Every structure is written in C-alpha cells, then in structure tokens.
Amino acid sequence: MIVKAHTQRNDRLTYLSCYVVRVDASEHSTAxxxxLENKGELCFYQEFFFPGNYSFEFQVIKGGQRDVDVAIVAPDDxxxxxxxxxxxxxxxxxTTVGTYKxxxxxxxxxFNRKLIxxxxxKQETAALAARMGTRRPDDVSAWLFVAKQIKESLDVVVELQNRYRRYEAVDRNNAMSLSARVQDWSLYQSVLVVVIGLGQMIVLKTLFTEQQTRRFSKP
Structure with missing residues (x-):
C-alpha cells in the first residue's frame, strides 16, 4: 500500500511526512x-490485480471530537x-482491477491532530482445501470441515480482539484527557485559593496598620 500526504494552506500545496504508528499486512488484509495533522490530508493507494469482495473500516482513536472526513475513489475517479x-x-x-484511493x-x-x-x-478467500493443495476442493472431508470451522472461528476472534483494542484505546484516551482536565482545574482552584488568602491578609494588615498610625499620630 502506497501512502501520500499533503495539506492545503494559504493556497499552496505542502507535502507532509507520514508517520505510520503500526502496519499489519498479509495476503488478504492491511491495517x-x-x-493525521491538523489541516492535513492523507491518502492511501491500493492496487487490486483481481476482483474481490473487500471491507474497509476506520475509526478515530484520539484527537478533538474524534471525527474525520473519509472518501474512497475508484480507479475511474x-x-x-x-x-x-x-x-x-x-x-x-x-472491487475491480485497478488502483483505489x-x-x-x-x-x-x-488545532487538533487525529490518531486514526x-x-x-478481503471477505472471500480461496477455499481451504484449494489453499492446502487438495486436488478436489469440492470434496470436503470431515477433518477439513472441522478445520474450516476452526479457521472461521479464529478469524472472528482476531477481529473481535482488534475491535476491543480500539475501543480500549478510545476509552483510555478519554480517561487520560478527563484526568488532565481535572488536574488543571484543581491546580487553578488551588492557586485561586492561595491568591485570595494572601489578598485577604494584605487587606487586613493594611486596615490594622492604618488604625495604629492614626492612634500614634494624635497631637
């Protein structure tokens, strides 16, 4: 998969470096x-050599209101x-043969950058028998049927684990953001209490100092 990033600022096209945190690629999937920087746009290009049923999924994990604009462009634009x-x-x-964007x-x-x-x-993969080199893929034996069920179950488990990790990352980022806001507000209140206390002490000291000055200044 090819990555290209650019941002439009002041009517000028500026290329950005793409920092990919994690990439997992296999024969049938890419993740x-x-x-994504603020005011930025990032495009991925994937070339398909054979038609197939594919599933595209995205989720904003961190940043701002956790929203983003997404578009998929076919080879014919x-x-x-x-x-x-x-x-x-x-x-x-x-999909059809060609490069999708x-x-x-x-x-x-x-101001907000996003973590996405x-x-x-690929939704449909080759038959398990064909991938294992069986001469007659349509002839499904008992052990092959069980192996297929196990494979499908493991695929579901992997997908659920990945989804759980994303939800856990979103919740963790929200908790850290809330904790930082609470700490900032608590620090602000602490500073405000100290300032008010010092102000009261200065005002009271000024009042007593003026009274003593008037008492000793009588003729």
Whole structure:
C-alpha cells in the first residue's frame, strides 16, 4: 500500500511526512494506525490485480471530537464512499482491477491532530482445501470441515480482539484527557485559593496598620 500526504494552506500545496504508528499486512488484509495533522490530508493507494469482495473500516482513536472526513475513489475517479465528520465507519464493496484511493481529511480542524485506525480486509478467500493443495476442493472431508470451522472461528476472534483494542484505546484516551482536565482545574482552584488568602491578609494588615498610625499620630 502506497501512502501520500499533503495539506492545503494559504493556497499552496505542502507535502507532509507520514508517520505510520503500526502496519499489519498479509495476503488478504492491511491495517495501520497513523497520525493525521491538523489541516492535513492523507491518502492511501491500493492496487487490486483481481476482483474481490473487500471491507474497509476506520475509526478515530484520539484527537478533538474524534471525527474525520473519509472518501474512497475508484480507479475511474468515481466516488464510491464519502463521509464527513465521522468517528468510525465500515464499507463493503466489490472491487475491480485497478488502483483505489482511500483519503482522510482533517482540513476542518485548526488545532487538533487525529490518531486514526484503518483496515482493508478481503471477505472471500480461496477455499481451504484449494489453499492446502487438495486436488478436489469440492470434496470436503470431515477433518477439513472441522478445520474450516476452526479457521472461521479464529478469524472472528482476531477481529473481535482488534475491535476491543480500539475501543480500549478510545476509552483510555478519554480517561487520560478527563484526568488532565481535572488536574488543571484543581491546580487553578488551588492557586485561586492561595491568591485570595494572601489578598485577604494584605487587606487586613493594611486596615490594622492604618488604625495604629492614626492612634500614634494624635497631637
């Protein structure tokens, strides 16, 4: 998968370096977690050599209101998926031969950068018998049927674990953000209490000092 990033500022095109946090790629799937700058746009290019059923999924893990603009462009430059200010989404479609473009835009955000997870997974894989080299893939024996069920169950477990990790990351970031806000507010209140206390002491000291001065200044 090819990555290209750019941002539009002051009507000039500036190229950014793409910092990919995590990339997992296999024969049938690709997943990555990347950092999207404020006012930035990041595009991934994936070339398909054979048609197939694929599933595209994304989720904003951290940053601002956890929203982003997402678009999928077909090889003929037609727009097959377009969402604005979305936190997460899934799109299933039948691919054709050619290069697809998956773009994420954070142009609406002035200060907040986003941490985004995306995955591209093939829904239909070759028959297990064919992948194992069986001469007659349609002839499913008992052990092959059990192996297929185990494989499908393991695929479901892996997908659920990945989804759980994303939800856990979102919750952890929200908890850390809330903790930081509580600490900042507590520090602000502590400083305010100290300032008010010192102000009261200064005012009281001034009043008593004026009274003593008047008492000793009588003729």
């Amino acid at each position: 990555c977690t990347f950092d 037609s727009l097959i998926y377009n969402k604005e200010r979305e936190k997460s989404g899934v799109h299933n479609w039948q 998956f773009c994420f835009s954070n142009a609406f955000s002035t 997870y995306m995955s591209l997974m």
